[in-house]
Amino acid sequence: MQFSGLLREHTLKITLQRMGILDEIAKAGHIDIDHLYEVIHASSPSVSLATIYKNANQIYEKGILEAIKVP
Numbered sequence: 001m002q003f004s005g006l007l008r009e010h011t012l013k014i015t016l017q018r019m020g021i022l023d024e025i026a027k028a029g030h031i032d033i034d035h036l037y038e039v040i041h042a043s044s045p046s047v048s049l050a051t052i053y054k055n056a057n058q059i060y061e062k063g064i065l066e067a068i069k070v071p
Helices: 002-007 015-026 033-043 049-061
Strands: none
Touching: 002 015, 015 033, 015 049, 033 049
16 A cells, blocks of 8 residues: 555655554554554564554544544
8 A cells, every 4th residue: 555645645744653553554454552562663673652652643633544442
């Protein structure tokens, strides 16, 4: 999938963190934020949980991602 174009369309800067988040979600289909962090952190140890939350939230706010609330 062309995530760089999608980010550009929604006026988000193209960053490695955002590309990684979208790539991992595309691979997994559905993934919780903690598991997403584990997967990304394994390949990029310098990425913090706060960075994943911040970027995932920005992508969500632009309507690219949907959140599913689980009890």
